[in-house]
Amino acid sequence: MRIFRSQHLPLIGTVGVLLTLYITASVMYPGFFSLRVLANLFGDNAILGIAAVGMTFVILSGGIDLSVGSVLAFTTILIASLLEKGVSPLLAIPTALAIGSLFGAFMGFLIQRYELPPFLITLGGMFLARGMAFVVREASLGITSPFYASIQDLGIPLTDKARLPATAIIYLIVFAAGVLLTHHTRFGRNVFAVGGNEASARLMGLPVARTKVLIYTLSGFCAALAGVVSTFYMGSGNPAIGMGFELDVIAAVVIGGTLLSGGVGSQLGTLTGALIFGVIQTALVFDGRLNSWWLRIAVGLLLLVFILFQRTLSRTSLKPT
Amino acid sequence: MTDSLGKVRSWFSGGSLFWPAVGLGLLFIFNAIFASGFLNIEVRDGHLYGAMIDIVHQGAKVMLLAIGMTLVIGSGGVDLSVGSIMAIAGAVAAAMVQANIGLPAALLAALGIACVAGLCNGLLVSVAGIQPIIATLILMVAGRGVAMLITNGQILTFENPGFVFLGNGHFLGLPFTLTVVLVTLALTLLLTRKTAIGLFLESLGDNERAARYSGVPTRLIKTLVYVFSGLCAGIAGLIAASNIKAADSSRVGEMLELDAIFAVVVGGTALTGGRFTLLGSILGALLIQTLTTTMYNLGVPPSVAPVPKAIVILAVCLMQSSKFREHLLALAGRKATA
Numbered sequence: 001m002r003i004f005r006s007q008h009l010p011l012i013g014t015v016g017v018l019l020t021l022y023i024t025a026s027v028m029y030p031g032f033f034s035l036r037v038l039a040n041l042f043g044d045n046a047i048l049g050i051a052a053v054g055m056t057f058v059i060l061s062g063g064i065d066l067s068v069g070s071v072l073a074f075t076t077i078l079i080a081s082l083l084e085k086g087v088s089p090l091l092a093i094p095t096a097l098a099i100g101s102l103f104g105a106f107m108g109f110l111i112q113r114y115e116l117p118p119f120l121i122t123l124g125g126m127f128l129a130r131g132m133a134f135v136v137r138e139a140s141l142g143i144t145s146p147f148y149a150s151i152q153d154l155g156i157p158l159t160d161k162a163r164l165p166a167t168a169i170i171y172l173i174v175f176a177a178g179v180l181l182t183h184h185t186r187f188g189r190n191v192f193a194v195g196g197n198e199a200s201a202r203l204m205g206l207p208v209a210r211t212k213v214l215i216y217t218l219s220g221f222c223a224a225l226a227g228v229v230s231t232f233y234m235g236s237g238n239p240a241i242g243m244g245f246e247l248d249v250i251a252a253v254v255i256g257g258t259l260l261s262g263g264v265g266s267q268l269g270t271l272t273g274a275l276i277f278g279v280i281q282t283a284l285v286f287d288g289r290l291n292s293w294w295l296r297i298a299v300g301l302l303l304l305v306f307i308l309f310q311r312t313l314s315r316t317s318l319k320p321t
Numbered sequence: 322m323t324d325s326l327g328k329v330r331s332w333f334s335g336g337s338l339f340w341p342a343v344g345l346g347l348l349f350i351f352n353a354i355f356a357s358g359f360l361n362i363e364v365r366d367g368h369l370y371g372a373m374i375d376i377v378h379q380g381a382k383v384m385l386l387a388i389g390m391t392l393v394i395g396s397g398g399v400d401l402s403v404g405s406i407m408a409i410a411g412a413v414a415a416a417m418v419q420a421n422i423g424l425p426a427a428l429l430a431a432l433g434i435a436c437v438a439g440l441c442n443g444l445l446v447s448v449a450g451i452q453p454i455i456a457t458l459i460l461m462v463a464g465r466g467v468a469m470l471i472t473n474g475q476i477l478t479f480e481n482p483g484f485v486f487l488g489n490g491h492f493l494g495l496p497f498t499l500t501v502v503l504v505t506l507a508l509t510l511l512l513t514r515k516t517a518i519g520l521f522l523e524s525l526g527d528n529e530r531a532a533r534y535s536g537v538p539t540r541l542i543k544t545l546v547y548v549f550s551g552l553c554a555g556i557a558g559l560i561a562a563s564n565i566k567a568a569d570s571s572r573v574g575e576m577l578e579l580d581a582i583f584a585v586v587v588g589g590t591a592l593t594g595g596r597f598t599l600l601g602s603i604l605g606a607l608l609i610q611t612l613t614t615t616m617y618n619l620g621v622p623p624s625v626a627p628v629p630k631a632i633v634i635l636a637v638c639l640m641q642s643s644k645f646r647e648h649l650l651a652l653a654g655r656k657a658t659a
Contacts, residue, residue, distance in 0.1 A: 064454070110635070114642040117592050119399075119454070123579055124634035131628030138624055239624070243575070247462060260455050293469035300463020307451055307459070 010257030010310055014272045017255075017302070021279045029286040036162035037282060043164070045278040046171035047072070047226045047233065049271065051245070052252045053178035054222025056270045057215045059253050060182070062195040062262025063118035065216065067107065068223035069245030070129035071100050073238065075227025077133050080141040080237025089147040097224045103129065104220020108213035118216075126246070133239035140238035143231060151232050167229050174225065178267045181218075191215060195262025251299055252277055255306050276302065340640075341588050341604040344633075348611045356618040368491040372614065380610030381498035382407075382557040382574075386581035387588070387602040388502075388509050389553030392546050394585050397526035397594030398453035400550045402442060403581060405464025407558030407574035410435045412468040414484065414559055415477040415568035424483045432555045438464065439551020443544035457547075461578070468570035478567040488563025498560055502603075505553065510599055522546065526594025580609055583630070587637050608633075 026033035042049075051068045058065045075096045082092035107125045111118050155163040182188040190211040193201040202208045231237055256273030258265025280298050284290050352359040352372070362371035386403050393400045410431040417427035438460060445456035479485075490497040513519030521542050524532040533539045557577075562568045586592055587608055588601030609630065616626045639645045 110639070114639060114645045114648075116638045116642050120582075120586065120592060120634065120638050123582070124631045124638065126579075126631075127627035127634065128631035131625050131631060134622065134624035135628070138622060247458065250458065251462060254455065260452055291469070291474055293466040293474065296466030297463050297470070300459050300466065303455075303459045303462060304445075307455055308449060311449055311451060 010306070011266060011269045011272070013306070013309060014255060014257050014269055014276070018272050018276050018279065021276060021283070025279060025283040025286065029283065032283070032286055034162070035158050039158060039162050039164045039168060041275060041278045041282060042168035042171055043233075044167075044282070045274050046167040047230050048245075048248060048252060048277060049171050049274040050174050050229060051223050051226040051249045052256075052270045052274050053174055053267060054219035055249045055253050056178065056182065056256075056258055056265060056267055057191055058118075058219045059250070059258050059260060060191050060195045060262060060265050061212065061215050062198070063111070063212075063215065064122065064250065064260075065104075065107075065125075065219045065223075066119070066122040066246050067103070067125035067129055068219065068226070068249055069242035070126045070133065071103060071220060071223035072227040072230060072242040072245060073240065074129045074133040074136070075100055075224045076231050076234070076237035076241060077136045077141065077239040078237070079228065079231050080143050081137050083143055083145050084141060089145055093228055096228060097221060100224020100227070101217050101221040104223070105213055105217040107220070108216030111216065112209050112212040122216075130239075137237075137239060140236050140240070142236045148232065148235065152235070167233050170225075170229055170232075174222070175267065175271055178270075182267050187211065187214065192263055195264075197263070248277065248299075251303055255299075255302055257306070257310070259310060338589065338598065338601050338604060341601055341608060344587070345604055345608050345611060348608065348615060352611070352615055352618065356615070359618070364494070369494050372618075374496065376607065376610045376614050377499050378496040379614070380606050381496070381502050382561055383577065383580050383584055383609060384502045384603055384606040385505060385553050385557040385560070386577060387584040387606045388505055388599060389550030390581045390585045391588070391590055391597045391599050391602040392509070392513070392522060393453070393550045394582070394590050394592060395526050395594055395597030396522050396543060396546045397529065398446060398543070398546070399457065399582065399592070400442060400547060400554075401454065401457040401578050402438065402460035402464055403550060403554035403557070404574035404576065404578045405461050405468065406435050406438045406551050406554035407561055407577065408465050408468035408568075408570045409438060409471070410555040410558030411562030411568040411573055412471040412477070412570050415479050415562055416471055418479045418481045418484055419477055424481055427484075428559060431559060432552060435551045435555025435558065436548050437551075439548040439554070440544065442551065443547030446547060447540040447543035465570065468568075472568055472570045474570075476567050476569045480566065484559075484563055485566055486563075488560045501556060501560065505556065506599065506603065509549075513599070518542070523596055526596070528595075581606075583634060584609055587633065591641070 031037070051072065055065060055068065078096050078099070079089075079092050082095070083089060103125065107121050110116055110121050151166050154166040154169075156169065157163045182191065190201070190206050190208075193204070193206055194208055194211055194215075198208060230241065234241075252273035253265070253270050254260060254273070255276055256265070256269030256271070258269060277299065280295055284292060284295055349359075356372070359372045362369055362374060364370075386407075390400055390403065413434050414427045414431035417430055418424060442453075442457050442460055445451045445459070446453050449456070486497060487501075488498060492500045513522065521532070521537045524535070524537055525539050525542055529539055554574075558574065561573045584605035585597075585602045586605070588598060588603070588605030590597040590601060612629055612633070613623075613626055616623065616629065
């Protein structure tokens with residue numbers, strides 16, 4: 001029972017920070033506390049959030065994936081140039097998702113089969129996907145497609161002023177699927193087991209190899225899906241987009257209370273982490289006086305606080321080291 | 322005789338310089354054949370000019386970062402914040418020079434702040450016990466914001482001749498940046514191979530607990546390693562600012578931390594720590610720079626340059642994996658018997 005509580009303390013802390021930030025911003029900026037802003041919070045952070053769902057699997061298993069920003073960029077420019085050539089979006093999007101997943105599977109295979117450090121392999125993957133994005137096309141490309149226009153018009157009206165945009169709907173679906181997969185399936189439990197202790201997971205007869213390859217496949221899929229959502233959101237493909245994005249994603253997961261050593265964490269925490277990013281960003285926009293670099297400093301400080309907090313927790317709790 | 326041979330060997334201990342040297346050699350041969358005038362070095366105004374000189378000059382930043390990174394990785398850690406520290410150092414120096422504070426004071430202040438940034442990393446790793454990737458990730462994310470704060474989001478330009486000399490000047494006919502790299506390298510080699518510090522570092526990277534039980538001041542060494550990496554990043558940041566006569570906080574040193582890690586790993590230092598080779602890292606840094614220059618020479622757009630880099634990383638990783646080598650040997654064996 002005690003372990004249960006101490007494992008959930010980081011999550012409670014994260015939710016507390018989110019609520020504090022949200023309430024403070026609502027008090028400080030008139031118009032912040034509205035359904036419209038809340039709905040946009042999900043819509044604007046869908047790209048970060050979707051990639052973070054995949055990253056949560058990776059970090060839960062004790063690994064890391066540095067390639068998500070580049071895979072995202074590759075997906076956006078691939079879709080944009082396929083559409084320009086007259087390919088139907090209904091074919092282009094699944095193709096892009098399949099390539100992203102295969103790319104992740106390839107990295108997972110190298111990491112698993114040859115016992116290589118995820119840090120280096122995904123670093124290589126990052127360079128590779130970025131370069132490939134520029135090979136597809138060197139400059140950004142706008143998307144003009146009736147399908148895109150209808151997606152961008154899509155949304156669930158909440159009130160006469162607010163509506164839940166399509167990107168937010170996709171995010172919520174991915175999040176729900178992530179929760180299901182992480183916390184309610186055998187695969188999810190295997191991920192936790194691999195992250196907790198890979199050797200014992202193997203000795204218990206769990207399919208460690210398959211799980212690890214699947215984890216990176218999922219992360220690649222999520223990064224590609226984030227790219228698809230990015231094309232919805234931006235209405236264009238850009239090979240230079242998402243530089244440093246992987247670090248934002250990792251930061252969102254860590255702020256969400258997932259331990260980087262693996263084995264402890266939750267998708268709900270990651271959602272909270274991504275929303276904290278969003279609240280700070282929206283508050284900076286509302287304020288107008290503060291510049292965007294304050295976001296970086298605030299996120300850095302939050303990371304510091306959360307990691308120190310986690311550290312004290314894992315020292316006092318029974319978590320094996 | 323054997324004693325001196327052993328000594329020479331100990332200088333190279335940690336990894337074989339053979340493979341990075343072969344890689345670099347192949348690239349040079351490739352360039353010599355396909356890029357006309359690659360081997361030409363001409364003397365203009367008493368200074369040497371040429372493609373190879375240019376590689377050394379352009380590669381100075383990564384070489385400096387790689388020197389610091391080698392020690393960090395040798396101790397079993399990694400430092401992701403070097404790019405951000407570069408931005409901070411450049412911003413501080415440019416802001417102070419612009420405010421007409423003397424150049425020595427500005428440079429010292431910039432390097433001092435770089436050391437403090439490294440100290441923050443070091444304390445987080447050694448005292449708070451945070452994983453190095455994460456501890457340095459914090460500064461990587463926040464550091465660039467701090468640099469933007471110092472320059473107020475602007476690109477600060479300067480004309481101070483002394484500062485400009487640092488990244489563009491010549492010394493003994495060679496780019497001054499080369500002198501900076503060589504002095505840093507020589508001091509680091511002396512410090513790590515002629516004193517016990519190198520041994521301490523390797524024992525720390527190999528087995529921290531065992532090192533501590535044998536009386537190695539692990540916390541102090543660990544902290545100092547990150548301070549040193551910060552210092553190297555600071556110097557690289559000053560050179561980067563001087564190169565373009567401006568402090569561009571948002572772009573300087575972007576992704577350079579990954580180039581530095583790449584240089585160290587290609588050079589033969591294992592990411593798991595425990596042994597390191599400074600000369601290998603220098604070769605690795607030169608390899609990256611030559612790769613980039615080769616791309617330019619071949620007319621490959623600079624944006625596509627990450628692809629060959631990625632292939633080299635993956636190849637090096639695979640060759641370092643004992644499983645992969647077994648796999649290859651097994652394949653070769655099967656072919657031989659068939």
